[in-house]
Amino acid sequence: MGGELKYEIAQNAYIKLVLHALKHKTAAVNAVLLGRLVTSTDGSHTLQISDAVPLFHSQITLLPPLEIALIQIEEYYGAQDMGIVGYFHANERFDDAELSSVAKNIGDHIYRYFPQAAVILLDNKKLESLPKGKDRSPVMQLYTKDASKNWRHAGSDGSSQLTIKEPSANVVLLDYIASEKWQDIIDFDDHLDDISKDWLNPELFK
Amino acid sequence: MVTKTEETELNRLEIQVDNGGGGAWEYLCLVRKLKVRRSDKVLKHGLSILNDPKKRSNLGPEEWTLYEQVAVAAMDCQCLDVAKDCIKVLQKRFPESKRVGRLEGMLLESKGSWAEAEKAYSSLLEENPFDQVVLKRRVAMAKAQGNMSGAIEWLNKYLETFMADHDAWRELAEIYVSLQMYKQAAYCYEELILSQPTLPLYHLAYAEVLYTLGGLENLQTAKKYYASTIDLTGGKNTRALFGICLCTSAIGQLTKGRNKEEKESPELHSLAATALEKIYKQRAPTKLPLLNSALKGLKI
Numbered sequence: 001m002g003g004e005l006k007y008e009i010a011q012n013a014y015i016k017l018v019l020h021a022l023k024h025k026t027a028a029v030n031a032v033l034l035g036r037l038v039t040s041t042d043g044s045h046t047l048q049i050s051d052a053v054p055l056f057h058s059q060i061t062l063l064p065p066l067e068i069a070l071i072q073i074e075e076y077y078g079a080q081d082m083g084i085v086g087y088f089h090a091n092e093r094f095d096d097a098e099l100s101s102v103a104k105n106i107g108d109h110i111y112r113y114f115p116q117a118a119v120i121l122l123d124n125k126k127l128e129s130l131p132k133g134k135d136r137s138p139v140m141q142l143y144t145k146d147a148s149k150n151w152r153h154a155g156s157d158g159s160s161q162l163t164i165k166e167p168s169a170n171v172v173l174l175d176y177i178a179s180e181k182w183q184d185i186i187d188f189d190d191h192l193d194d195i196s197k198d199w200l201n202p203e204l205f206k
Numbered sequence: 207m208v209t210k211t212e213e214t215e216l217n218r219l220e221i222q223v224d225n226g227g228g229g230a231w232e233y234l235c236l237v238r239k240l241k242v243r244r245s246d247k248v249l250k251h252g253l254s255i256l257n258d259p260k261k262r263s264n265l266g267p268e269e270w271t272l273y274e275q276v277a278v279a280a281m282d283c284q285c286l287d288v289a290k291d292c293i294k295v296l297q298k299r300f301p302e303s304k305r306v307g308r309l310e311g312m313l314l315e316s317k318g319s320w321a322e323a324e325k326a327y328s329s330l331l332e333e334n335p336f337d338q339v340v341l342k343r344r345v346a347m348a349k350a351q352g353n354m355s356g357a358i359e360w361l362n363k364y365l366e367t368f369m370a371d372h373d374a375w376r377e378l379a380e381i382y383v384s385l386q387m388y389k390q391a392a393y394c395y396e397e398l399i400l401s402q403p404t405l406p407l408y409h410l411a412y413a414e415v416l417y418t419l420g421g422l423e424n425l426q427t428a429k430k431y432y433a434s435t436i437d438l439t440g441g442k443n444t445r446a447l448f449g450i451c452l453c454t455s456a457i458g459q460l461t462k463g464r465n466k467e468e469k470e471s472p473e474l475h476s477l478a479a480t481a482l483e484k485i486y487k488q489r490a491p492t493k494l495p496l497l498n499s500a501l502k503g504l505k506i
Contacts, residue, residue: 026243028384059383059411063418068448071500074491092384096352102386193443195490 004160006046007118007142009033011140011166012205013052014138015173015184020054021090021122023182027057031104032070033086034077037116046124047116051077054187063101069188069199076200082108088121088140097123099143104151105143111145113182119143120153120162131174138164207407208240223251229256231238231265233490238275252276253288277309289313308339315427323347345377354385372398379411385413388419394408406438406446413449422460429453433474441481450478455504456479475505477495 013033021029040138053073056065074084087110089103099121105113107119113187119142126139142154142162155161177184184204208216215282218318219233230251252272252369255261262269267412293313296306307330314323315451320395324347327340334340359361361378368374402408413431416424432449439446454475486497 044495059380059414061383061418063388064414064449064452067452068500071503075499077495093350093352094427097353102384105386191490192448195444195486195493198490198492 004044004046005116005144006160007049007137007154007162008046009049009120009121009162010035011164011169011172013049014140014164014169015176016052016054016121016201016204017090017120018043018127018139018152018173019176019182019185020057020187022042022129022177023185024057026092027088028060028092028100029057029187030055030060030103031088031112032084033071033088033118033120034073034082035085036082047118048081048189049085049118052088054185054201056189057187058189065188065192066106085114085116086110086118086120087116088120088171091124094124094128095123097125097141099151100152107143107145115145117145119160121187130170136164136167136170138162138169141199158165208242212240216242217352220244220247222245231489235274235276238271240268243282243374244404245279248275248279249285249288252279256292270299272303272491273506274309278312281312287311289316304334308337308343309338309341315343315350322346338364338371342374354381356408357381369397370401372402379415382424384414388415391415391445392419400496406443408434409435409438410443410446410449411414413446417449417453417456420456422457425453429474430458436478440484444482444485447478447482448484450474451504 011034017031018052020031031052031054033049034053035047037176038046038048040046053069055069060079067140070084087103087106089097089100089106091100099119103119103121107117111117121141121143123139123141126135129135140162142160143151144154146152165171181204184201186197186199188199190197210249210462211456216236219229219236222228223230223233224247225243234248234252237248255265256272257277265272268344273292273296277289280286280289280292290313291353293306296303296309297498299316300306301386307326311323311330313325314320314326317386323345327343327347330337330340341360345357345364346362346427347352348360358378358381361374361381365371365374365378375394375398377390379398381493382394392412392415393409395415398405398408399412409431416431432446432453435443436450437447441447454472461495478502482497486494
């Protein structure tokens with residue numbers, strides 16, 4: 001592969017992830033990232049994260065619900081030519097900015113099937129200061145696997161940062177936060193508790 | 207822990223109060239009774255009562271309970287000025303009170319003044335070493351600072367004395383799960399099942415931890431506890447039904463090539479699969495094709 005791999009997340013996926021974390025402020029939450037690897041005419045490669053499925057907000061390290069979720073998610077998105085390309089995690093505590101071993105484990109699992117996998121950690125401090133500034137960058141930190149197979153924080157050595165496809169995504173996000181839109185978001189935990197709740201969130205952005 | 211009926215009633219009241227239909231005091235009492243964490247609503251509606259002198263006097267002696275409830279909710283929402291005001295009122299009314307002393311400790315906690323909070327709690331414990339609330343605050347402080355091993359140590363010490371505190375066992379189990387210490391989490395759930403054997407939540411949690419631990423014996427036991435969950439919930443628990451299918455599939459993988467006697471009978475699996483199909487057809491028909499291919503993948 002020539003050139004540095006770029007990482008881009010679509011607005012809808014980005015907003016879903018943040019709203020999910022805001023709905024469950026007192027818990028750790030996670031999500032899977034769906035998308036595909038795209039090669040443009042100039043030969044550069046971009047990992048496009050087009051959608052996200054919020055997973056759990058309680059006991060997130062347990063395997064059975066995770067396995068059920070991944071089977072169904074892969075099946076659904078596979079039919080749309082998208083795959084699981086990464087994992088999102090938000091820590092329980094506000095001042096915890098470390099990538100937990102849980103996140104690394106799940107990241108490892110995804111990496112086994114998709115070597116360009118991205119692991120994204122919610123940046124609580126950036127999220128808190130979002131209303132105060134005009135920052136267009138995502139309130140998240142990107143981690144990718146380096147040559148020694150460790151999860152490395154992107155951007156620390158000039159490598160590709162995560163960008164949002166739509167430049168005004170943070171404006172839209174702030175709007176949703178103000179209207180408490182997070183109440184409408186459904187994750188896989190909610191689905192397992194009441195299967196009439198749809199983890200695809202089809203009505204969320206209508 | 208809250209039952210579905212209790213939660214529905216609570217949500218109904220919450221929507222009613224939110225939309226100006228009254229019932230704020232009822233709602234606040236229910237939140238207190240069920241011990242749920244709805245701090246932003248408690249703060250909003252509690253303050254509306256406290257800031258209205260007429261409503262406040264109507265409460266009579268319950269006024270002080272409300273001040274306490276609103277103080278805690280305010281701290282949870284980081285509205286420390288509101289919390290401080292509520293606590294001041296309570297200090298004036300109940301000088302030298304231990305109960306107010308606890309709130310002062312919590313206020314120090316919410317400011318992040320850990321050392322001072324620890325001092326406050328230690329002195330409260332000197333007078334009453336068995337103050338459960340303060341002992342639990344110590345655990346909470348450790349957890350809030352990210353000191354998980356400290357939290358575990360304090361919580362285990364607490365449980366040596368108060369071994370009937372189910373909430374504490376659950377908290378410990380959840381801490382262990384978050385740290386991927388599944389064996390220890392399993393032990394906690396075993397204690398819970400022993401003391402409350404008819405609560406399906408514990409059977410389910412135990413099964414999920416055992417499955418995560420893995421290994422043939424754990425999978426077989428997990429399957430048993432998924433089955434008992436289904437029994438205790440009248441077959442309505444989706445997680446348990448999925449659990450049976452996952453267990454059967456995983457056990458099948460591990461016992462491939464072994465004698466026929468050691469193989470599991472597929473009846474439980476097909477019963478669970480059928481039940482899942484029925485439930486999905488009824489309540490999530492758009493997901494039925496996904497369910498079917500998932501189940502196909504799990505067939506032994």
